[in-house]
Amino acid sequence: MTPATDIDLLLLALVQRGLRTPYDFKVKAGLSVGTTAPVLDRLEKDGWITAEKPGSRGSKPFSITKAGAKKLAKEWRDLLRRRPTSIDEILRILYLSRVLGNAPLAVRFATQATADLEALREMKRLEACQYDPGLGSSSRADWYRSLKLRSQAAEAEAQAHLLSDVAGELLGAKRSKKKR
Structure with a gap:
């Protein structure tokens, strides 16, 4: 299994902390739906988050799985070794x-x-x-x-x-x- 990217781990951490929908990511974290939607789809496909039934506006709430929580706990420290210049x-x-x-x-x-x-x-x-x-x-x-x-x-x-x-x-x- 490939290592998670920094955006993967950020979204996992945000889901773990209660952000559940693409709208939450936009309003509470300032992340665009265009950025988060494909990543959330991939995280769901990889089994790191699960989606519930879509709500009244078609937005599906996500929650982190045990595998996602393990992935987050295991891999986030690896990011500290990077030397990024992208803010x-x-x-x-x-x-x-x-x-x-x-x-x-x-x-x-x-x-x-x-x-x-x-x-x-x-x-x-x-x-x-x-x-x-x-x-x-x-x-x-x-x-x-x-x-x-x-x-x-x-x-x-x-x-x-x-x-x-x-x-x-x-x-x-x-x-x-x-x-x-």
Whole structure:
């Protein structure tokens, strides 16, 4: 059996925590039906979730099976070894490490992802410098390439900043619990 993907495990964890329909995923987790529906179908086919009879609006509620719960418990930690630079994948793994693991695991993952995004930012900035022809030749395609790379660098910087803030929040929550 193939290992589950990060989106598979995220949806299993969300079903386990009470999200039952594609509408729940959209409203409560901000995940599109277009993203979740095919994954839910596959999870059902693999026996990790079961669907009940469709409700009045045709939406079928899901629940996690014992096999799905085992899969989730067994495989989520494997995701922590990844070094993703896609913010969506990072956020899915961060969520799993926080709700299935603990704050220190989540902080460690967020800290590593922050460093990786900062390295990506620097790489994009340096690459942009190679393509920036200066203001005098704004009609060259290189200028567009430079703008795109600078945009990607700024995006990576903002994402790294967010993850750094989240790690700090998790550390703060951990310290608050120790004081009690």
